[in-house]
Amino acid sequence: MPQWLETTAIFLLAQGVAWIACYLVFLLGVRALGRLGEFWANLLRRAQGPVQWILMVIAGIAAANVAPLSPSRQGLIAHVLQIALIFGLTWLARRALDIWMTLHLRRYRLDVEDNLMARKHVTQGRILQRVGSVLILAIGVSAALMTIEGVRQYGVSLLASAGAAGLVVGLALQPVLRNLLAGIQLAITQPIRIDDAVIVEGEWGNVEEITATYVVVRIWDKRRLVVPLNHFIEQSFENWTRSDATLIGTVMLYVDHEVSIPALRAEAERIVRASPLWNGDVFALQVTDFRETVVEVRILASATHAGRAFDLRCEIRERLLDHLQSSQPQAMPRLRATLREQAAG
Structure with missing residues (x-):
């Protein structure tokens, strides 16, 4: 053979x-x-x-x-x-x-x-x-x-030298090393987590993916915002679910001075308690400002996470608007004017 x-x-x-x-x-x-x-x-x-x-x-x-x-x-x-x-x-x-x-x-x-x-x-x-x-x-x-x-x-000589080639390689690898170290720091300190509700670059969304170099944020309208990893270490951002996913939703109403606050509070409480979106934790209705033409009323209601809090706020607005139109039409914002008779002369 x-x-x-x-x-x-x-x-x-x-x-x-x-x-x-x-x-x-x-x-x-x-x-x-x-x-x-x-x-x-x-x-x-x-x-x-x-x-x-x-x-x-x-x-x-x-x-x-x-x-x-x-x-x-x-x-x-x-x-x-x-x-x-x-x-x-x-x-x-x-x-x-x-x-x-x-x-x-x-x-x-x-x-x-x-x-x-x-x-x-x-x-x-x-x-x-x-x-x-x-x-x-x-x-x-x-x-x-x-x-x-x-x-x-060649590798040994490159590491031992302090020439321009070593400087160029070091500068080229700096963004990669920064993101790698930022990833380790994120894993330890955890300023963000998967599915956290955050506001980054003026956009609200949920953290969808965290890679070794960037973070993908799923915007509420299904867009994707790709942010470098070191952005969350070096720049400020809002994390709505850092320690707890529960959020308190705020609803602002502007009504006339003739509004009945006790009746409005009772109706708002009934709406919130009847909603399946409320988590049973926080509810409050307070007059927060008094202006020349309107009364500012703030309603607080909590939900288990950001999505449910947004839907709860919308539900409160819709139902209170219907209540004001049907039960307290005098509480709708109005402009007043004083008319004076002038004698003909």
């Missing part, structure tokens, strides 16, 4: 054995975990790719040691397989981090009324997961480059 054909046969046999062994192991594992639930089976399937890659690389290393190769070719193949193994280990580490984070966040649900604890853990977990993925990828790429003699020497 020719030498090249023998080498090819050894490599194909090693790859085939590794592929079949990995397939059978994961097939049995998926069936076993499938009895516990589809969730666990899906987690195992997510690890199949990197594990299979690593096993096939190891099989290739074993085949290279057995195959009749010259020292130069054996060294080249060993180097390529070494880089492939580093790639597989990096892939496996990122997938393991992803699987662990999925298991950790499985206990927390965002689709419940009181989701403050869930938002805290989901935000912290996702930010740290992205930062960890970037660090794992950086370590993997560095390890692969360190196996190449020329690149390793």
Whole structure:
């Protein structure tokens, strides 16, 4: 048998054995975990790719040691397989981090009324997961480059030098490093969390996604506002759900001086208590200002989150307007004028 054909046969046999062994192991594992639930089976399937890659690389290393190769070719193949193994280990580490984070966040649900604890853990977990993925990828790429003699020497000389090239690279990486450090700071201090109601750049919306470099805010009209991560560290913004999702809605009324405040308060309280949007916590009606033509009345009512508070405010306005038109028409704002008779002369 020719030498090249023998080498090819050894490599194909090693790859085939590794592929079949990995397939059978994961097939049995998926069936076993499938009895516990589809969730666990899906987690195992997510690890199949990197594990299979690593096993096939190891099989290739074993085949290279057995195959009749010259020292130069054996060294080249060993180097390529070494880089492939580093790639597989990096892939496996990122997938393991992803699987662990999925298991950790499985206990927390965002689709419940009181989701403050869930938002805290989901935000912290996702930010740290992205930062960890970037660090794992950086370590993997560095390890692969360190196996190449020329690149390793160039990297050492670049780090040791203080020339213009090092300055340019440092300045180019500054925004990336700032956002990376801002992501770590956000994960620790958590000024914002997933699904927080915030006002950024004059826009009100909910935090939809936090990546390693930017934050996506879902505006109330379904637009998306993309904000750099360091904006939430360096600039001011409003967070309506920082410690609690409950919000107090404010309704301002401007009525005539002839309004009956007790009757208006009783009607407003009846409206609020009958509304399913009210959380039963805060209600108040107060006269907050007295002007030449109108009386300013402020109504406070609380709701479980920003969306329900907005709808509750609209409901109070609509029903009180109907009440004033039907029961207290004299309380509608009016302009008064004094007419004096002038004698004809």
